[in-house]
Amino acid sequence: MREVREWTARAERIVRKRRDPVVVQTLRSATAATIAYVIALRLSPEPAPLTAPLTALLVVQVTLYATITNGFRRVNAVVTGVLVAIAFSLLVGLTWWSLAMLLLASLVVGRLVRVEEYVPEVAISAMLVLGVTSVGDYAWARVVETLIGASVGLACNLLLAPPVWVEEAGESIDGLARRLRQLMLRMGEEAAGGTPVDRAESQLHEARRLDHDIVEVDAALRQAEDSLRLNPRVQDSVLHRVVMRTGLDTLEICTVVLRVLARSLTDLAKEREPEPLFEAETGAALEQLLSEIADAVVSFAVLVTTHLSASAESAEERLAAELHTAAGTRDKLALLLREEAERDPRHWQLPGAVLTEVNRILDELDTEHRTRRLFEELDRVSREQRARMPRLTRLRERLGVTEQMWRNRAGFDGRSR
Numbered sequence: 001m002r003e004v005r006e007w008t009a010r011a012e013r014i015v016r017k018r019r020d021p022v023v024v025q026t027l028r029s030a031t032a033a034t035i036a037y038v039i040a041l042r043l044s045p046e047p048a049p050l051t052a053p054l055t056a057l058l059v060v061q062v063t064l065y066a067t068i069t070n071g072f073r074r075v076n077a078v079v080t081g082v083l084v085a086i087a088f089s090l091l092v093g094l095t096w097w098s099l100a101m102l103l104l105a106s107l108v109v110g111r112l113v114r115v116e117e118y119v120p121e122v123a124i125s126a127m128l129v130l131g132v133t134s135v136g137d138y139a140w141a142r143v144v145e146t147l148i149g150a151s152v153g154l155a156c157n158l159l160l161a162p163p164v165w166v167e168e169a170g171e172s173i174d175g176l177a178r179r180l181r182q183l184m185l186r187m188g189e190e191a192a193g194g195t196p197v198d199r200a201e202s203q204l205h206e207a208r209r210l211d212h213d214i215v216e217v218d219a220a221l222r223q224a225e226d227s228l229r230l231n232p233r234v235q236d237s238v239l240h241r242v243v244m245r246t247g248l249d250t251l252e253i254c255t256v257v258l259r260v261l262a263r264s265l266t267d268l269a270k271e272r273e274p275e276p277l278f279e280a281e282t283g284a285a286l287e288q289l290l291s292e293i294a295d296a297v298v299s300f301a302v303l304v305t306t307h308l309s310a311s312a313e314s315a316e317e318r319l320a321a322e323l324h325t326a327a328g329t330r331d332k333l334a335l336l337l338r339e340e341a342e343r344d345p346r347h348w349q350l351p352g353a354v355l356t357e358v359n360r361i362l363d364e365l366d367t368e369h370r371t372r373r374l375f376e377e378l379d380r381v382s383r384e385q386r387a388r389m390p391r392l393t394r395l396r397e398r399l400g401v402t403e404q405m406w407r408n409r410a411g412f413d414g415r416s417r
Helices: 002-019 021-043 051-059 064-091 096-112 116-130 135-159 166-192 197-228 237-272 280-304 309-343 349-365 367-388 390-398 403-409
Strands: none
Touching: 021 051, 021 135, 051 064, 051 135, 064 096, 064 116, 064 135, 096 116, 166 197, 166 237, 166 280, 197 237, 237 280, 237 349, 237 367, 280 309, 280 349, 309 349, 309 367, 349 367
16 A cells, blocks of 8 residues: 555656646757757758757747747847948958947847847857858858758647746745735734834844845746747637736735835834833734734635636635724724824834734735726727727627626626635
């Protein structure tokens, strides 16, 4: 029985590795480069046509959308560089000053043809072509190899579906929410007792470091958004992108507000040292409130990363219940802070700021507020699509594919998420 469990666990690990986006991407890149080299050996006059596998390796990006855009830009960059080199070879030979003029002209032309990050590729192609004797043959070979590599890269993405990075982006959002939760719990524990200034400042620095986590999560989400575009395995990709993007925006706002809250508690610790920040009952209420808000933040992250309607509805109900409980604790804390300010009016602005900041986080996590933001973002995306593709929009309108029908088909009824 033990051996069966071990074999089962081993098989599950193998299946997970085969589905891992990093493994899938590695195999796709290696396959595309190899196929491009084999084809180039037959079609290119060069004995070692390494430009073809190099192009395929660069063209097969993480997502299909990036592959198409990068493939076009790379081909454009190489062809432009070859043409610039041919023009120079007809006028001058290879000297130090002609090389300098070639590089300058290539970089300028690369900006004009808008090849984006492949501007250096224009200059590289031009240098390689100008540096050989048989300019015409070498230029033709480099163009052929580039086209082969780009074509193979695009074909591999069409035949071997690129990975969808939504799960990884969801894990990043969930990890950010849990780091927010841990910091809130520590801040609540410190506020309930006597908080030394150095410890309050340490929590403030930790809140500031969350900005770096936001940048990393944003990068993961951008990769996931690109993986949903033009992907035949994903339906209603716009809805998935909007749900996760607005969710990250909300967590980013909560992070900023939490940093301000840490700043207020630090200032309060400086003003009241060596006395405690709050009276015992007030501190306990603030600790309880931050604990309840911390749980709500995690539930919110679960909500925005859940794509099944039943699970999303359950997550939304749990979030609404947690926010309702936190609102009751918030009202209790407000009364306690008011009574404390009446007994000791010194520095009443700082406790008032604390109450304002926890109110802002509760408002951002509110389900009705989130529903409004989702509709606003969906409307904005819809307007951008109509402006960018007016003919397709008119065709959809003639076929009766309205925005509300699209939302219903995606399972979005205004309550979910």
